[in-house]
Ligand SMILES: NC(=O)c1ccc[n+]([C@@H]2O[C@H](COP(=O)([O-])OP(=O)(O)OC[C@H]3O[C@@H](n4cnc5c(N)ncnc54)[C@H](O)[C@@H]3O)[C@@H](O)[C@H]2O)c1
């Protein structure tokens with residue numbers, strides 16, 4: 001039974017779903033990184049929000065971990081490349097809290113326009129400072145939107161309702177999409193020059209880090225107000241403090257900070273600053289959405305292999321998974337066979353799909369071929385990290401789908417380019433479910449690739465089969481299955497033997513020295 005740890009505060013629906021799906025679940029929040037590292041080895045899944053930091057150290061200790069589910073959007077608290085190289089799928093829930101976060105940005109815009117928190121504090125202190133809190137209207141003001149993705153577009157929609165003009169900067173925003181959103185697509189400098197309010201809705205990347213810098217602020221209109229419900233690092237906090245103190249920036253509302261939890265921050269107490277403790281996603285509706293989504297997605301993966309909203313693996317629906325599973329088994333075995341037989345100086349690998357296989361989503365099949373192939377070089381490979389390892393090794397990976405149907409109703413072929421030219425193996429599915437090898441390096445041969453096997457290339461001459469049977473028999477090696485294939489009568493032949501145990505080195509030498517033997521390899525699947 002798979003086991004999941006929920007290590008951040010999450011709606012109880014998540015644990016309920018895990019249990020309903022037959023998954024054991026522990027809820028332990030507020031763990032230190034040492035405490036988490038100590039227990040993470042027990043778990044197949046880790047469900048988190050933004051508090052848990054998944055570092056390379058945690059991943060090293062996570063020897064059973066298969067999936068990390070982020071109940072929310074941002075994954076900057078997870079080292080995704082490290083998760084990928086440990087073969088751990090990282091999933092998020094990209095839409096569950098978008099409306100809630102957009103609403104928080106709008107709420108903060110109103111709070112800035114009318115200084116609501118300061119007015120509340122003053123009023124409750126009995127001061128009744130009516131003349132101190134002069135506000136500004138939002139109507140006809142320009143909202144500068146930096147990032148027009150899921151949340152940014154909802155903010156734009158709500159701002160239209162408030163009769164604001166919206167100018168958007170997003171390098172990935174097309175003219176068509178801008179028209180659809182009713183926003184004016186502008187450059188960042190134009191946005192700075194024109195916006196009365198600026199709201200940030202981008203991820204934190206090398207390009208967006210410090211996008212609101214001292215230089216950027218200098219380009220803004222005096223009296224601008226800034227809202228950040230995205231990520232702390234987008235704003236240079238020291239530059240913002242200076243601009244608030246000088247009055248160039250009239251107000252800033254921050255939900256996120258460079259260091260979180262922000263129990264101390266140089267900005268605190270600066271006039272015009274409003275802050276909330278990373279509350280963007282904190283509504284009961286959004287938390288129920290993301291808890292349900294993350295638990296469903298993680299359960300699908302742990303139980304059926306279905307993949308949704310993964311950041312480091314192609315999607316695979318729970319309906320597709322059972323159909324693809326035998327293909328993935330076949331693909332992994334073919335990849336493994338190629339890796340074991342032809343691993344010298346490989347430059348490229350191509351995965352060709354014919355007949356029924358060509359109708360399927362090729363990504364999981366490619367991932368499985370690469371996982372099988374790379375298993376000849378490392379024992380920590382799986383479908384998640386295989387494409388990364390292949391890339392690291394400079395392997396050129398190609399996927400080819402053939403419309404034509406060949407001799408077999410469905411066929412997966414794996415071809416590698418070696419210094420000796422292209423070499424390929426191919427397999428099919430018998431009865432839609434049983435993987436079967438049908439060709440090795442141009443020679444037709446039918447075999448199940450299973451357990452320990454011996455691969456022998458020999459001259460096709462009478463008496464050879466008897467000799468090999470006797471040699472193995474005398475060495476106490478039991479042959480379970482015998483598969484033969486040959487190029488032309490009297491030419492080169494291939495023998496694939498299933499044996500009950502791996503053949504030891506001295507026996508391999510004896511086989512190697514038999515008359516007519518060209519190559520012998522011990523294989524395992
Ligand atoms: N405060 C919170 O609690 C809270 C809640 C949800 C999401 N978030 C954060 O909000 C951010 C946005 O979320 P989303 O769901 O809208 O993401 P999204 O991926 O849908 O949209 C992000 C947009 O940013 C744009 N972008 C990327 N680089 C850019 C750049 N250099 N300049 C301008 N635009 C750029 C992208 O093209 C994309 O359109 C994320 O960082 C997320 O983590 C915060």
Ligand SMILES: O=C(O)[C@H](O)COP(=O)(O)O
Nearest residue numbers: 049050051072073074281
């Ligand atoms: O990226 C997100 O989804 C938000 O930052 C929400 O974070 P939280 O789940 O910790 O509230």
